[in-house]
Amino acid sequence: MSGFSTLFLKEVLRFWKVAVQTVGAPVLTSLLYLLIFSHALKNRINVYPDIEIDYLTFLVPGLAMMSLLQNSFANTSSSLAQSKMMGNIVFILLTPISHHALFAAYISAACLRGLLVASGVIIASMFFVSVPISNIFYILFFGTCGSVILGSLGLIAGIWADKFDQVAAFQNFVILPMTFLSGVFYSVDSLPPLWQMISHANPFFYLIDGFRAGFFGRSDVPIEISICVVSLVSLFLSLGCLSLIRSGYKLRG
Amino acid sequence: MDDTVRPALEIDAVSKSFGAVKAVRNVSFSVPQGEFFGLLGPNGAGKTTLINSVAGLCRVDHGSIKVMGYDVSGDYQSARRALGVVPQELVFDPFFSVRETLTFQSGYFGIKKNDAWIDEILFGLNLTDKANANMRSLSGGMKRRVLVAQALVHRPPVIILDEPTAGVDVDLRKNLWSFIQKLNDEGHTIVLTTHYLEEAESLCSRIGMLKNGELVMIESTDRLLQRDKECVIRFRVKQPAKANSSPLETLLPDTVFLESGEYLAKVPSPSEIEGVLRLVRELEYEIDTLETENEDLEDVFLSIMRASPERSE
Ligand SMILES: Nc1ncnc2c1ncn2[C@@H]1O[C@H](COP(=O)(O)OP(=O)(O)O)[C@@H](O)[C@H]1O
Ligand SMILES: [Mg+2]
Numbered sequence: 243m244s245g246f247s248t249l250f251l252k253e254v255l256r257f258w259k260v261a262v263q264t265v266g267a268p269v270l271t272s273l274l275y276l277l278i279f280s281h282a283l284k285n286r287i288n289v290y291p292d293i294e295i296d297y298l299t300f301l302v303p304g305l306a307m308m309s310l311l312q313n314s315f316a317n318t319s320s321s322l323a324q325s326k327m328m329g330n331i332v333f334i335l336l337t338p339i340s341h342h343a344l345f346a347a348y349i350s351a352a353c354l355r356g357l358l359v360a361s362g363v364i365i366a367s368m369f370f371v372s373v374p375i376s377n378i379f380y381i382l383f384f385g386t387c388g389s390v391i392l393g394s395l396g397l398i399a400g401i402w403a404d405k406f407d408q409v410a411a412f413q414n415f416v417i418l419p420m421t422f423l424s425g426v427f428y429s430v431d432s433l434p435p436l437w438q439m440i441s442h443a444n445p446f447f448y449l450i451d452g453f454r455a456g457f458f459g460r461s462d463v464p465i466e467i468s469i470c471v472v473s474l475v476s477l478f479l480s481l482g483c484l485s486l487i488r489s490g491y492k493l494r495g
Numbered sequence: 496m497d498d499t500v501r502p503a504l505e506i507d508a509v510s511k512s513f514g515a516v517k518a519v520r521n522v523s524f525s526v527p528q529g530e531f532f533g534l535l536g537p538n539g540a541g542k543t544t545l546i547n548s549v550a551g552l553c554r555v556d557h558g559s560i561k562v563m564g565y566d567v568s569g570d571y572q573s574a575r576r577a578l579g580v581v582p583q584e585l586v587f588d589p590f591f592s593v594r595e596t597l598t599f600q601s602g603y604f605g606i607k608k609n610d611a612w613i614d615e616i617l618f619g620l621n622l623t624d625k626a627n628a629n630m631r632s633l634s635g636g637m638k639r640r641v642l643v644a645q646a647l648v649h650r651p652p653v654i655i656l657d658e659p660t661a662g663v664d665v666d667l668r669k670n671l672w673s674f675i676q677k678l679n680d681e682g683h684t685i686v687l688t689t690h691y692l693e694e695a696e697s698l699c700s701r702i703g704m705l706k707n708g709e710l711v712m713i714e715s716t717d718r719l720l721q722r723d724k725e726c727v728i729r730f731r732v733k734q735p736a737k738a739n740s741s742p743l744e745t746l747l748p749d750t751v752f753l754e755s756g757e758y759l760a761k762v763p764s765p766s767e768i769e770g771v772l773r774l775v776r777e778l779e780y781e782i783d784t785l786e787t788e789n790e791d792l793e794d795v796f797l798s799i800m801r802a803s804p805e806r807s808e
Contacts, residue, residue, distance in 0.1 A: 248602025256590065329586035333645065335552055336580050337603035338572035495513070495553035 245339035246347050253351030256321055264355060268313055269362035272305040276367060279427075290429070295458055299371045303454040304426035306363040310385055311421050311446065312413075314356035314392035315399075318348050319409050322400030331493065341488045345397070345480070352393030357385055373457060380456030380465065387472045388449045392417070394479040401492050420446050430462045445475045501564040503528045503653045503684035504549065509558035511544055518544040520708040521558070526686060526701075528563075528652070531679045533699030533716075534688045535796060541708040542688040543583050546657050550580040562653055576604065579646035583657035583688075585638050587630040593617070593641055594626045597648055604649040616644045619674050636667045643671065647678075654678060656687040660694065672698060692793045696720070704799055712799050726762050728771065728787050729753075732780040740778075747774060751798050757784075759798065 257264040280298050290300075325331040334344065367373060375381065399412040424446035430438055441447050442463070452468035455461035461468065487493070504526040511519040519541045526532045534542050547553040549560050551567050551574070560567045565574040588596060594613065601609040617623045620640040625633065633641065639659065646654060656675070660668045668691075676698065679685045689695055695702055696716060703713040732743065744752040748771075749761040760771055768787065775782060 244605050245603045248599055251602075252599055259590075325588070328588070329582075329584050330588045332552060332582055332586060333588065333600060334603060336550055336575060336578075337600075338575045338605070339603055340572070490554055494551065495547065 244343070245337060246343040249334065249339060249344065249347035250350050253317070253321060253348055254354060257317055257351070257355050264313070264317075265358050265362060268309045268359045269366055272309050272363040273366055275305055276301060276370065280370070290458075290460065296371070299373055300429075300454075300458075301427065302364060302367045302371065302373050303457045304450055305367075306360040307385070307388060307450045307453045308421050308426045309363050310356040310360040311388050311392045311449070312417065313359045314352040314389040315396040315413060315417050317352040317355045318393045318396030319400040319403075319413070320396075321351075322348065322397055323403050323406060323409050326400065326493070327404075327406070335493060341484055345484050345487055348397055349390055349393040349480075352396065353386055353389035356389035356392070357382075360385055374459075375457055376459035377456045380452060382456075383469070384449055384453035384456065384472060387476045388453070390476045391445070391449070391472075391479055394476075394483040397483050398479075398486060401486060404492075420444055424450050425462070426450060445471060448472050448475075501528075502526060502561075503530070503563060504532075504686065505559075505561040505564075506545070506549070507559045507561075509545070509548060509555050509560060511541075511548060511553065511555045513544075517708050519548070519555075522705070522708070522710045523558075524703055524710060524713050526684060528684050529679075529682055530701060531676075531685045531699050532687075533695035533702045534686065534705060535692070535695055535702060536688075536705035537800065539707075540705040542705055543657055544708075545705070546580070546583075546655055546686075546688065549655060550578065551575060552580075552582075576649060577652055579649065579651035579654045581642050581646045581654075581656040581659050583661070585635060585642070585662075587633075587638050587641065589629070589631045592627050592629050593622060593633070593644075596630060596641060597644055600645045601648045606649060609648060612650070613644075613648065616647050619677070620644055621670060636663045639663055640667075640671065643674075652682075653684045653686070656685070658688050658690065660689060660691060668694075692796055704796065706800055726764060726768060726787055728760050728762065728768055728785060729757050730760070730775075730785040731757050731783040732775070733783045734780055743775070743778065743780060746778060747771060751801055753801075 276298060279301060283297055322331075325334070339347075364373060395412075395417065399409050403409045403412070423441065424444050425441060430441045430447060430451070433441065448463070448468040448471040451461045451463055452465055452472060455465050455468070502525040506525065507523050509519055509522050510517070522541075522545060534545070536542050544553065548555045549562065549567060551571055554568065562574040563577040565571075565577060567574045591599065594617075597613045597616070598609065601607075601613070614623070617626055620643060622637065622640055622644065625637060630638065630641065639662075643656070643659060646656075654675075659675075660671060663671065672694065675685060675687075687695075687699070699716055701713070701715045702719060704711050740746075742752065744750040744758060747758075747760055750771075751759050753759055762768055762771055772782065772785075
């Protein structure tokens with residue numbers, strides 16, 4: 243095994259050994275959202291006036307993407323912050339594992355957890371509503387990019403934080419608002435123009451819009467634009483994260 | 496350079512500061528292959544900072560470090576493959592058992608099947624019956640031995656131990672030292688820091704002393720202990736130091752003034768004691784008490800630490 247595959251395996255085992263909390267719980271939370279909304283919004287009109295998709299069905303990809311984003315972030319940030327604070331990060335820092343391999347191992351594990359949770363949400367939702375799949379490649383592309391983006395943000399937060407409070411603050415005051423305001427629960431088209439503009443400045447909006455397009459075959463903005471924005475943000479954050487790791491900031495005194 | 500002659504460790508003009516604290520100041524020395532080298536110094540002297548710089552856990556401000564000829568920043572992968580480090584802090588991953596810890600550590604070095612070697616290390620460190628115990632359940636001494644085992648999974652030619660016996664009980668310490676001695680006999684280069692001077696004295700073939708980040712002495716242990724054969728006299732004088740002349744210790748060769756109010760003077764042989772005493776009398780001091788003693792490493796250490804200048808920052 244190379245250093246990369248060992249570290250990847252370790253990162254996967256880390257969440258898999260407690261899969262009830264790391265995969266099961268987020269799936270359950272999403273289903274609860276679905277249940278509550280189905281009760282509260284029984285008579286809400288369709289989101290898209292021209293095609294037959296009820297609001298509950300509309301919600302499923304958004305909820306799946308939201309869980310994917312949050313869990314990808316949680317995976318890298320908690321793992322890194324924990325080994326930094328416990329001091330056992332030295333076991334990795336003392337080895338010949340390169341910056342790239344370290345980054346790739348953490349991000350791949352975050353992707354796996356993110357995609358597992360999202361699949362769990364969608365499969366479980368299938369028991370209540372029927373969710374169409376229009377383009378599986380869009381789903382995988384936006385899902386993977388979502389994990390890369392949030393996994394990178396989680397690594398950055400984990401490297402930067404000196405206390406768990408700070409990781410939690412990053413999650414609660416940056417990640418959560420950005421996901422909630424990105425169109426998880428609504429189509430941005432239905433917002434007033436100012437809020438539409440603000441939403442369009444949020445990169446998470448393109449993740450959810452593109453991901454949803456993979457299911458329903460339609461989106462608020464052209465899919466090409468979402469692909470470009472999401473690719474650029476993924477690339478930018480990956481490179482930023484890599485250079486942070488290479489610099490040794492807060493990892494190598 | 497020829498594989499057999501390049502030093503195991505080359506430290507060249509290394510400096511490292513943390514903000515205003517100059518933890519390591521322009522330190523240079525090298526350790527040849529196969530040596531058992533001891534790094535001594537009081538708390539805060541910069542030993543851990545120097546070791547972390549070698550290990551790549553912190554980056555130096557100036558200077559360069561090579562392990563088996565590989566630069567620790569330019570060629571960090573080769574350097575780290577050649578190096579096993581036992582950190583001073585008792586760190587562990589509570590997620591794993593002892594064997595899992597060692598298997599994963601091997602994997603980080605790209606080593607697939609390492610069970611035979613892992614069993615051998617576990618046996619050597621008396622950890623065989625703990626192989627499947629979770630790290631959390633181990634005592635401090637056991638965790639320390641797992642750290643030693645972790646440093647060895649990739650069979651590094653150079654092994655650095657940062658205070659490996661701090662807080663470890665006597666029996667265990669002996670066991671650990673005989674294990675490390677065996678590694679040295681097998682050809683591994685060993686560098687260690689310790690507070691226990693008698694350990695350094697009995698194990699290390701050469702000793703470097705750090706004080707306030709500076710290397711104040713580096714010498715073979717034999718030469719240091721040669722000073723044993725020198726005669727040391729400890730004496731007290733009746734009069735207080737004279738105000739209008741230089742302090743007595745500066746007027747006599749190889750003499751230091753101790754906090755206890757005594758003078759400690761080294762003379763090459765007992766026959767020369769009389770010469771020193773005559774000098775004292777000629778300087779118009781009267782000797783109050785006098786004893787001769789054999790010096791051990793602790794005295795050498797203390798006198799070197801006292802003699803080198805204090806730095807305030
Ligand atoms: N990460 C750090 N941040 C700030 N100061 C540090 C850090 N590490 C060490 N120091 C300071 O550097 C000096 C040397 O410390 P250290 O290398 O741990 O000494 P030793 O291992 O010899 O006890 C001390 O004054 C210590 O307080
Ligand atoms: Mg130390």
